[in-house]
């Protein structure tokens with residue numbers, strides 16, 4: 001099973017990814033937890049370029065190609081081998097992030113984005129994608145709290161509210177288009193409620209039914 005988590009910055013993905021991993025561990029399911037950009041040594045180097053706040057002058061197409069390069073390496077080195085080995089893979093962001101974020105930035109290059117996503121993923125499509133949905137203001141507030149803890153912001157996190165609103169609605173539109181795969185979870189709910197909802201979705205897939 002390939003399970004992906006998506007949502008705007010500050011939607012609570014990281015917390016829910018670790019809670020999800022814990023559920024699988026309890027059940028004795030062997031899993032790999034990973035993320036994009038990153039997930040491999042090469043990918044972490046690419047992530048460094050992409051999220052470096054000195055790189056605001058990155059050309060949008062260069063940015064798109066770096067995400068695609070990161071993903072191709074990630075799928076080839078980590079995701080596909082893990083799935084072939086019968087493991088569950090939990091991925092914090094995947095190709096939907098490119099559709100939404102780079103789509104919002106690059107707009108008319110939709111076909112190119114689709115082509116790159118298709119090629120980079122080598123046919124590894126998520127079985128379930130959790131969209132942790134919350135208003136942009138909520139995500140930004142949570143993020144501000146996190147920033148007070150880990151001083152410094154990355155390049156994306158400097159973007160304005162309007163951008164986050166656009167990303168949120170981009171994800172909701174995508175979830176509406178691919179209803180079979182997406183599960184929208186209201187991530188304004190307390191952390192335990194969100195975790196419970198995720199568990200409910202996943203329970204039919206667990207040994208002994210959850």
Ligand code: TYD
Nearest residue numbers: 009010036037067093094097098101102156
């Ligand atoms: P992430 O580390 O998941 O940030 P956060 O924990 O704040 O959500 O992702 C970093 C940024 O990378 C995020 O703002 C979205 C962006 N991104 C893209 O623009 N395209 C992509 O394909 C991916 C995977 C991420």
